[in-house]
Amino acid sequence: MQRLKTRPQFQAALAGGTVSRTAHFALHRLSLVQPEDTSLAQTEKNGPAPSSEQALFGLFDVWLGAMVPKRWARRAVTRNAIKRQIYNVSEHFVDRLPVAAHVVRLRTTFDRKQFISATSEPLKLAVREELLQLFERAVRQEVRS
Template sequence: MQRLKTRPQFEAVMSGSTVSRTVHFALHRVALPTVEAVEQQAMQQAAGPGSPRPQALFAVQDVWIGAVVPKRWAKRAVTRNAIKRQIYNVSASFESRLPQAAHVVRLRSTFDRQQFASATSDRLKQAVREELQQLFSRVAGPLRVDATQRAAA
């Protein structure tokens, strides 16, 4: 699993479709371009000799994941970081069931501060984890078995 790192990567995925929603989260996904499509685009954009080749946003055909947790919905940094950790941990458990595409999990509303008084309480982490599992289970396909796992079986 690869992590999204650059602003253009996040923008590309956020411009894609929303494939799943829960009360607090939204999952955005965009299909990765094929290697042939990227090469064809590079050939069309090449103006002449010595012109730089455009860099592909997603260099590897893999599952890509990113997390967007705005200050608007999680005021404290410790809460934002705890939510991001949960996003990456839960997405790793669904990696084999997700399509090879770029995904962004976006926090879209706040968790009630009356219900979760502590910024990193176990109750908050559990609530986030359960909701993320629900979010990913809606779009996850059947468990994929790759060639190395088949050979070991």
């Protein structure tokens, strides 16, 4: 699994559309197509240029990025803990996810009255359970497609 690093990569993946949603998270996906063989014979032909989105992702692999806006998680400790959970949970689904660029986006805040500590175990557990639901729904939707 590759990680999204640049702003254009994140923007392209977000533009791909939402494939799964939970109460706090959304999963966006931009499908990638297998690049054709670039042999000498191929380069002499005039063909369609690769899409700009495709050019952002050098490898034909599963790409993942995590967006945890400060608007929804004020403390850096909380943002980092949520991002770690996103990457850890996604490792369990890497073989079941399609070759595409994925972005997991936090779309609303976790109640600070319920989760008082910035990195409490109940918060980590709640985030993990919801991420498992998010990825399960995305995988199930992919199987139906």
